[in-house]
Amino acid sequence: MPWTKYLRDELFVKAGLKETFFFGEPCFHRGAIAIGRGGRTERGNSPDDWLLTWSLMGNGGMISTAGDLWRWCRALEGDALLDAAHRERLFTGQVRLPAGGAEGYGWICATAPSGETQFEVAGGDDFGFLALLTWRPKSRVCVALTSNSRPPPGSLAVVAEALHAKVAAASARK
Numbered sequence: 001m002p003w004t005k006y007l008r009d010e011l012f013v014k015a016g017l018k019e020t021f022f023f024g025e026p027c028f029h030r031g032a033i034a035i036g037r038g039g040r041t042e043r044g045n046s047p048d049d050w051l052l053t054w055s056l057m058g059n060g061g062m063i064s065t066a067g068d069l070w071r072w073c074r075a076l077e078g079d080a081l082l083d084a085a086h087r088e089r090l091f092t093g094q095v096r097l098p099a100g101g102a103e104g105y106g107w108i109c110a111t112a113p114s115g116e117t118q119f120e121v122a123g124g125d126d127f128g129f130l131a132l133l134t135w136r137p138k139s140r141v142c143v144a145l146t147s148n149s150r151p152p153p154g155s156l157a158v159v160a161e162a163l164h165a166k167v168a169a170a171s172a173r174k
Helices: 003-015 066-077 084-090 155-173
Strands: 108-111 117-126 129-136 141-147
Touching: 003 066, 066 129, 066 141, 129 155, 141 155
Parallel strands: none
Antiparallel strands: 108 117, 117 129, 129 141
């Protein structure tokens, strides 16, 4: 089975992802994608026009929306994708990082300023696109940010933390 079909059937469909595609798929509509506004350009800076190589499929080659990133986190909370033992492995840091936290299986596993465990993944940085997902399973808060500009380094993390703080404050008032 092709790798892309496996991912779609075993992960994307089961997680309810409706707006996550591989570059070059017919469902990847030009009118629905952003144009990168970063410093580098490639053929109009539209992902539809980029030159792709086989190497992108392992570390990228996909595009998604903030909504689907949120659905992904929700799917990881239950047994739709992984059983409890595999979720435990996924959410355990494997390699300690010098600045704190640990690299896990696809995530940075760290402690948020609130003291809660946080999982983070960033992606993009190709031709002006950038994304950040921060997820705090205990409080069930997922912040997914996407950008088609090149914001200053660390700025998406600052926005994500501010949003986590707003949600926590609103939850405390209830």
